[in-house]
Amino acid sequence: MKTREEIFEILKAQFPDAVLGIDASLPTEPLISIDPLKIKDICVFLRDSEELKFDSLMLLSGVDDANGTKTKDEQGHDVITGGTLSVYYHLDSVYLKHRVTLKVSAPRENPDVESVSYVWRSADWHEREAFDLLGINFLNHPNLIRILMPYDWEGYPLRKDYKNPEFYLGMKVN
Amino acid sequence: MGLLDKEFSEGNIVIAKVDDLFNWARLSSVWQLGFGLACCAIEMMATSAAHYDFDRFGVIPRNTPRQADAIIISGTVTLKMATRIKRLYEQMPDPKYIISMGSCANSGGPYWEHGYHVLKGVDRVIPVDVYVPGCPPRPEALFEGLLKLQEKIRNESMRKKTV
Numbered sequence: 537m538k539t540r541e542e543i544f545e546i547l548k549a550q551f552p553d554a555v556l557g558i559d560a561s562l563p564t565e566p567l568i569s570i571d572p573l574k575i576k577d578i579c580v581f582l583r584d585s586e587e588l589k590f591d592s593l594m595l596l597s598g599v600d601d602a603n604g605t606k607t608k609d610e611q612g613h614d615v616i617t618g619g620t621l622s623v624y625y626h627l628d629s630v631y632l633k634h635r636v637t638l639k640v641s642a643p644r645e646n647p648d649v650e651s652v653s654y655v656w657r658s659a660d661w662h663e664r665e666a667f668d669l670l671g672i673n674f675l676n677h678p679n680l681i682r683i684l685m686p687y688d689w690e691g692y693p694l695r696k697d698y699k700n701p702e703f704y705l706g707m708k709v710n
Numbered sequence: 711m712g713l714l715d716k717e718f719s720e721g722n723i724v725i726a727k728v729d730d731l732f733n734w735a736r737l738s739s740v741w742q743l744g745f746g747l748a749c750c751a752i753e754m755m756a757t758s759a760a761h762y763d764f765d766r767f768g769v770i771p772r773n774t775p776r777q778a779d780a781i782i783i784s785g786t787v788t789l790k791m792a793t794r795i796k797r798l799y800e801q802m803p804d805p806k807y808i809i810s811m812g813s814c815a816n817s818g819g820p821y822w823e824h825g826y827h828v829l830k831g832v833d834r835v836i837p838v839d840v841y842v843p844g845c846p847p848r849p850e851a852l853f854e855g856l857l858k859l860q861e862k863i864r865n866e867s868m869r870k871k872t873v
Contacts, residue, residue: 685827686790693826700826704789707834709826 537634540566543588551578565637572623572640573675576650582627582636583655590636593656595626598666602696604644616697621647621672642672651677669694729867736779736805737768737863740856743778743798744771748785750812750846757849767856775801780859782852783838786814786821787829799836807863809855810838813845820845 538546544558547568554574560566570578582590604619620641628635642649651674653660663674664683671692674680682689691698700709718724746754758764758771772778775798787795799806810832813819818830832838839862842855 698826705793707789707792707829709789710830 537632538587539634540568540636543634543636544568546585546588547578547581550581554578567624567637567639570638570640572642572649574650575625575638575640576652576655576676578638579625579652579655587632588629588634589631590627590629592628592630593625593652593658593662594628594635595624596652596659596662596666597624597626598622598670598672598694599624600670600694600696601641606697613699614697616644616695619644621670623649623666623672625652647672648675649673650675651680653677668692671695729869732868733864733866736866737860739768739770740780740807740859740863741768741770741772741778743775743781743802744773745781745798746784747787747791748812748814750784750815753846753849754782754784754811754852757852762849762853764852764856767853767860769856775799776803778802779805780807780809782809782811783815783832784811784846786819787832787835788827789829790827792829792832792835795832796835805863805866807839807859808832808836809840809842809852809859811842811844811852811855812847813843816841816843 541558541560544555544566547555551574554571554577556569556571558566558568582588599622601620601622602616604616607615607617609615621644622639622641625638626635627638640649649672651659651663653663653674654676660678661683663677664680666672667674667680668682668684669692681687685693686704689704690701702709756762758769769780775781779802781799781802783795799808810816814821814828815832818825818828821828822830829835840855840859842851844851847855
């Protein structure tokens with residue numbers, strides 16, 4: 537069993553470029569920030585390393601940080617430019633009984649994140665959900681299509697500047 | 711036979727209006743499409759089960775829309791589901807009836823303001839006969855809805871409407 541700070545030190549020694557830092561000031565738990573284009577190698581290491589053995593991805597969730605510049609368009613709707621979209625990974629080791637939370641942040645205009653669905657199969661649908669609702673593009677995902685919304689839906693509903701369409705297939709939405 | 715049981719001796723003729731006879735037959739055997747959407751469906755299943763026994767009103771769940779007289783919209787209608795509901799409704803033979811059960815099917819319910827994926831009332835895609843309020847309605851409320859529907863069927867007429 538290892539604390540999150542110890543896990544961070546192990547990762548930092550192994551991947552000095554890809555591991556960006558640890559935020560220990562949060563009231564909940566420390567977050568380890570990772571480069572979005574190198575997350576897969578780190579996850580393979582976390583899973584296979586003898587001293588870490590993270591065999592379970594409990595949760596993968598997307599978040600719209602909404603930290604760009606906010607402007608209004610002609611109709612008065614919010615438009616956010618710049619900033620980041622984030623993905624959080626909650627990992628658990630059943631063998632060693634320790635946990636860790638990883639975070640990657642990708643630019644809002646081009647949110648590319650490496651898929652970890654080959655590392656933990658549970659990531660497959662979670663990544664599809666993050667793609668469906670936030671538009672995060674998971675590179676090398678085997679089947680990155682919408683999972684909840686209809687396939688022909690436009691836009692990503694959980695983005696903070698999402699604008700609901702007036703009609704969908706002739707049905708009034710609002 | 712209930713109502714008419716042992717009222718006639720052998721060989722008698724009963725005279726009734728066609729409207730009354732057909733309406734009586736229809737309202738006594740409202741077969742519903744076995745179709746549930748959300749938490750209201752749990753109440754609908756409880757209504758069909760032994761304790762509340764929907765069958766005593768002649769309501770039996772059927773597994774195909776071709777054999778169903780009524781559809782109970784029991785739960786949140788998402789936009790994705792609304793297209794399917796419309797198709798199921800179109801596959802049902804006439805005469806067909808719709809009971810909208812619960813706040814979500816009536817008006818969108820808690821998804822009224824921010825539900826980007828919810829149809830705000832199933833009456834936007836198919837014509838509803840009876841609205842049952844509640845979130846979810848208790849089985850007794852669904853009974854009341856069915857009795858209202860039976861009342862509606864009882865007053866129908868096969869006659870062509872004259873101007």
